[in-house]
Amino acid sequence: MAQDIKGIYKTLMDDHFPEDISISFGDQVLRYRKRTWRIPDEKTGQLIEKGLRYGENPGQEAALYELVNGNLLLSGCAFIEPGRGLVSSISEEDMIQSGKHPGKINLTDVDSALNIMKYLTEKPAAVIVKHNNPCGVACGESLVSAYERANKADRIAAFGGCAVFNRSVDKETAGLVAENYLEVVAAPDYEEGAVDILCKRANLRIVRISRIDRLAEYASLRFVDIKSLMDGGIILQQSPLNRIRTKTDFLPATADHNGKLYSVEREPTDREFDDMLFGWQVEQGVTSNSVIYVKEGVTVGIGTGEQDRVGVAEIAVYKTYTKYADSLSYTRFGLPYKDLELEVKRGLKDRSILDEIDRETKEARGGLIGAVMVSDAFFPFRDGVDVGIRQGITAIVQPGGSLRDFEVIEACNEARPRVTMVFTGQRAFKH
Numbered sequence: 379m380a381q382d383i384k385g386i387y388k389t390l391m392d393d394h395f396p397e398d399i400s401i402s403f404g405d406q407v408l409r410y411r412k413r414t415w416r417i418p419d420e421k422t423g424q425l426i427e428k429g430l431r432y433g434e435n436p437g438q439e440a441a442l443y444e445l446v447n448g449n450l451l452l453s454g455c456a457f458i459e460p461g462r463g464l465v466s467s468i469s470e471e472d473m474i475q476s477g478k479h480p481g482k483i484n485l486t487d488v489d490s491a492l493n494i495m496k497y498l499t500e501k502p503a504a505v506i507v508k509h510n511n512p513c514g515v516a517c518g519e520s521l522v523s524a525y526e527r528a529n530k531a532d533r534i535a536a537f538g539g540c541a542v543f544n545r546s547v548d549k550e551t552a553g554l555v556a557e558n559y560l561e562v563v564a565a566p567d568y569e570e571g572a573v574d575i576l577c578k579r580a581n582l583r584i585v586r587i588s589r590i591d592r593l594a595e596y597a598s599l600r601f602v603d604i605k606s607l608m609d610g611g612i613i614l615q616q617s618p619l620n621r622i623r624t625k626t627d628f629l630p631a632t633a634d635h636n637g638k639l640y641s642v643e644r645e646p647t648d649r650e651f652d653d654m655l656f657g658w659q660v661e662q663g664v665t666s667n668s669v670i671y672v673k674e675g676v677t678v679g680i681g682t683g684e685q686d687r688v689g690v691a692e693i694a695v696y697k698t699y700t701k702y703a704d705s706l707s708y709t710r711f712g713l714p715y716k717d718l719e720l721e722v723k724r725g726l727k728d729r730s731i732l733d734e735i736d737r738e739t740k741e742a743r744g745g746l747i748g749a750v751m752v753s754d755a756f757f758p759f760r761d762g763v764d765v766g767i768r769q770g771i772t773a774i775v776q777p778g779g780s781l782r783d784f785e786v787i788e789a790c791n792e793a794r795p796r797v798t799m800v801f802t803g804q805r806a807f808k809h
Contacts, residue, residue, distance in 0.1 A: 433481070445458070474568070499594040504543055513680065546572075625651040633783035657672040670751075706739065746771060753776040755806075
């Protein structure tokens with residue numbers, strides 16, 4: 379029998395998880411309640427009560443639980459208490475337009491965006507996430523500016539992604555969002571007329587999360603991170619805390635090697651400090667092993683999930699060139715770079731158009747000139763930072779602590795113009 383492959387994505391599964399669960403930490407007990415919503419059945423239109431659509435893939439049952447009772451204190455560390463729900467407390471009223479009923483990935487993408495955005499509360503910000511990793515993050519003087527920059531950072535990857543905002547969505551921002559295909563939009567609220575514009579995308583899930591306007595409170599709160607093993611075992615850990623909250627929290631890039639003290643010769647400028655802080659905040663939500671590049675409050679290139687640091691630095695560079703060329707093509711001709719390339723091959727457009735885009739991209743080095751390079755762990759060799767230096771980056775943020783920190787410092791001092799660098803004193807792995 380032929381399988382309806384497209385049909386599996388329309389699955390709306392029942393789940394057999396209990397209505398309530400409890401987790402005991404010795405004599406301390408946390409109690410959770412399963413979150414369900416009354417929604418119209420996609421076939422009959424009648425109201426039915428459902429939890430998550432399905433898990434990471436169709437065929438996997440899943441359930442969402444909200445912490446409703448119990449306070450946890452371990453080794454002097456207090457964890458998030460009941461009454462602070464974000465994604466886990468989304469109500470029927472908050473699902474302004476449910477589109478296709480949300481599944482596990484839709485909500486964990488929102489959560490991943492919030493985990494970055496909790497550090498980006500001072501200015502309007504937009505975080506676009508795909509598969510739990512940011513593909514574009516930006517701050518701006520206005521929300522529409524932040525979204526425009528975040529989307530432009532990686533318009534290709536943003537297709538089918540999740541956009542989260544830290545301010546109420548206005549009509550102008552909604553108009554830009556509606557031009558793209560997204561799965562989810564989440565914000566603290568929506569100004570009059572914005573939802574009507576967004577609803578033009580029939581399957582877009584439009585979600586209100588009212589506590590986004592209090593996200594700064596979550597930057598210093600821990601949660602219990604639970605990893606289930608294939609044998610039924612579990613690993614528990616505290617969620618990380620980012621110690622870098624202002625530029626004064628960075629550490630000087632110095633190293634002692636064989637009795638000689640090595641120091642970075644150039645201090646960061648104010649603009650570089652701003653981007654260093656922004657980049658390290660974004661790095662908190664990127665899957666390791668990662669290297670990212672940021673410039674003027676927006677991500678230029680994001681490399682994630684690789685096994686070696688020099689490799690991920692190179693992949694991030696490749697992505698910046700690809701996205702830069704695509705942005706030029708789309709801005710000038712309304713076509714993705716690949717489509718423009720196809721039209722040139724078919725003789726529908728002159729080859730000189732493509733050559734000009736390639737030339738500008740190469741000259742600008744994909745927008746990396748003047749960018750800040752950010753690494754979630756130390757560089758074990760200087761070859762990783764050399765990748766960025768060759769592309770024109772002017773500053774580096776990394777934890778420090780390698781036996782070869784002195785080589786990395788030498789690489790910065792040998793660069794022309796000189797590259798500056800700071801240490802964070804903490805790693806930012808996310809698995």
